[in-house]
Amino acid sequence: xxxxxxxxxxxxxxxxxxxxxxxxxxxxxxxxxxxxxxxxxxxxxxxxxxxxxxxxxxxxxxxxxxxxxxxxxxxxxxxxxxxxxxxxxxxxxxxxxxxx
Amino acid sequence: xxxxxxxxxxxxxxxxxxxxxxxxxxxxxxxxxxxxxxxxxxxxxxxxxxxxxxxxxxxxxxxxxxxxxxxxxxxxxxxxxxxxxxxxxxxxxxxxxxxxxxxxxxxxxxxxxxxxxxxxxxxxxxxxxxxxxxxxxxxxxxxxxxxxxxxxxxxxxxxxxxxxxxxxxxxxxxxxxxxxxxxxxxxxxxxxxxxxxxxxxxxxxxxxxxxxxxxxxxxxxxxxxxxxxxxxxxxxxxxxxxxxxxxxxxxxxxxxxxxxxxxxxxxxxxxxxxxxxxxxxxxxxxxxxxxxxxxxxxxxxxxxxxxxxxxxxxxxxxxxxxxxxxxxxxxxxxxxxxxxxxxxxxxxxxxxxxxxxxxxxxxxx
Numbered sequence: 326x327x328x329x330x331x332x333x334x335x336x337x338x339x340x341x342x343x344x345x346x347x348x349x350x351x352x353x354x355x356x357x358x359x360x361x362x363x364x365x366x367x368x369x370x371x372x373x374x375x376x377x378x379x380x381x382x383x384x385x386x387x388x389x390x391x392x393x394x395x396x397x398x399x400x401x402x403x404x405x406x407x408x409x410x411x412x413x414x415x416x417x418x419x420x421x422x423x424x425x
Numbered sequence: 426x427x428x429x430x431x432x433x434x435x436x437x438x439x440x441x442x443x444x445x446x447x448x449x450x451x452x453x454x455x456x457x458x459x460x461x462x463x464x465x466x467x468x469x470x471x472x473x474x475x476x477x478x479x480x481x482x483x484x485x486x487x488x489x490x491x492x493x494x495x496x497x498x499x500x501x502x503x504x505x506x507x508x509x510x511x512x513x514x515x516x517x518x519x520x521x522x523x524x525x526x527x528x529x530x531x532x533x534x535x536x537x538x539x540x541x542x543x544x545x546x547x548x549x550x551x552x553x554x555x556x557x558x559x560x561x562x563x564x565x566x567x568x569x570x571x572x573x574x575x576x577x578x579x580x581x582x583x584x585x586x587x588x589x590x591x592x593x594x595x596x597x598x599x600x601x602x603x604x605x606x607x608x609x610x611x612x613x614x615x616x617x618x619x620x621x622x623x624x625x626x627x628x629x630x631x632x633x634x635x636x637x638x639x640x641x642x643x644x645x646x647x648x649x650x651x652x653x654x655x656x657x658x659x660x661x662x663x664x665x666x667x668x669x670x671x672x673x674x675x676x677x678x679x680x681x682x683x684x685x686x687x688x689x690x691x692x693x694x695x696x697x698x699x700x701x702x703x704x705x706x707x708x709x710x711x712x713x714x715x716x717x718x719x720x721x722x723x724x725x726x727x728x729x730x731x732x733x734x735x736x737x738x739x740x741x742x743x744x745x746x747x748x749x750x751x752x753x754x755x756x757x758x759x760x761x762x763x764x765x766x767x768x769x770x771x772x773x774x775x776x777x778x779x780x781x782x783x784x785x786x787x788x789x790x
Contacts, residue, residue, distance in 0.1 A: 338538055340516035342488040345439050349432055349488055351516050353538035356580065358428050 334374035374420025441486035443673040450495040456559040469679040481701040483513040493520035523570035531573040549597040581607040592634040635760040654762035663720035671714040689739025728767035730758035
């Protein structure tokens with residue numbers, strides 16, 4: 326299944342806080358610190374385990390005045406990094422359904 | 426600039442209390458000879474009140490939360506509090522003597538995602554450590570707990586407070602930390618009790634011992650570089666602040682009192698009578714503290730050591746004036762460089778007004 330259609334959720338192994346327009350994230354597994362800018366923060370806040378990445382990226386188009394192609398490309402690249410660092414978890418089904 | 430420094434700078438600009446130190450109890454199962462707390466207080470915040478404070482800190486933007494005491498694990502709701510803090514996505518550090526940590530506790534701390542556990546170890550010798558904590562067997566139990574925490578892959582940091590009784594044990598404790606695979610830091614400062622009683626400060630290391638500590642490569646790295654005095658104080662330093670207390674750091678006592686830092690007992694408010702954000706943003710005490718830049722310090726702003734001094738405004742406050750020097754930090758800068766601080770020179774000048782008189786009296790005899 327392509328990444329755009331997967332469901333994303335925030336890892337339980339993180340600490341996170343919004344700071345102004347940005348978000349500070351620390352992995353509790355290796356203490357690595359990340360700072361998300363306002364666009365990253367918008368994606369982070371939209372990640373809820375129930376919305377596929379493609380829908381999140383589409384919503385960014387209006388909010389940040391970018392083309393659909395740019396939004397989907399940037400979001401995929403950004404999310405891919407967070408998955409590699411264990412900040413985001415992926416699932417083929419929505420979180421609520423997975424828990425049923 | 427590191428990412429953490431960038432985050433701290435942003436928090437300062439936004440006025441966010443990025444870090445909070447919450448003592449959930451002052452009760453303790455050890456009786457450390459140098460402890461600055463009164464262990465017999467009553468009326469601690471209830472579980473509900475502690476959780477409410479933690480929620481308010483989250484709302485205010487606090488990210489780094491230190492849960493401490495006293496011995497925090499003496500509270501039966503300690504894990505409930507830690508779990509609640511983690512559910513709100515705080516980066517949580519636990520300060521404990523660890524003697525109550527067994528296999529279940531270590532595993533639970535790991536599951537909760539506690540970022541770091543800080544533990545005081547005073548000596549590598551049981552009799553010395555236990556004489557300081559006044560709890561027989563405490564070093565053995567603490568070391569066992571450190572091993573359990575490490576087995577659970579939890580980051581541990583040993584804090585080694587040095588005083589006269591253990592002043593030459595630092596290297597061995599550092600070696601012990603290396604053997605255990607944990608971090609190590611030393612602190613040669615004995616702070617007065619939070620109620621202002623200074624009697625315990627006499628336990629602190631002598632100037633000769635402090636000088637030896639400051640010139641030990643294992644503690645400071647490049648001794649020549651660390652101990653070189655420089656009077657190059659930039660405008661950035663003068664426009665800055667002594668430390669984060671009251672700027673991005675708040676302390677909350679088990680009774681709800683809010684201070685800038687655990688070492689800075691300037692009353693700013695109480696969360697039982699006021700929301701935390703009201704205290705943080707509107708307390709006259711916090712406002713006054715935040716108005717003081719390094720250039721406003723009446724003695725320290727003109728001191729040779731300004732750019733690297735560890736000046737603690739809380740220790741200065743306990744000496745009577747948070748805009749003034751802290752004797753302990755003047756001592757550290759002097760031990761480090763051999764150059765007297767501005768406050769020490771001022772004191773010497775005061776003495777010199779007396780000295781000629783004494784000489785004159787001597788001459789008349």
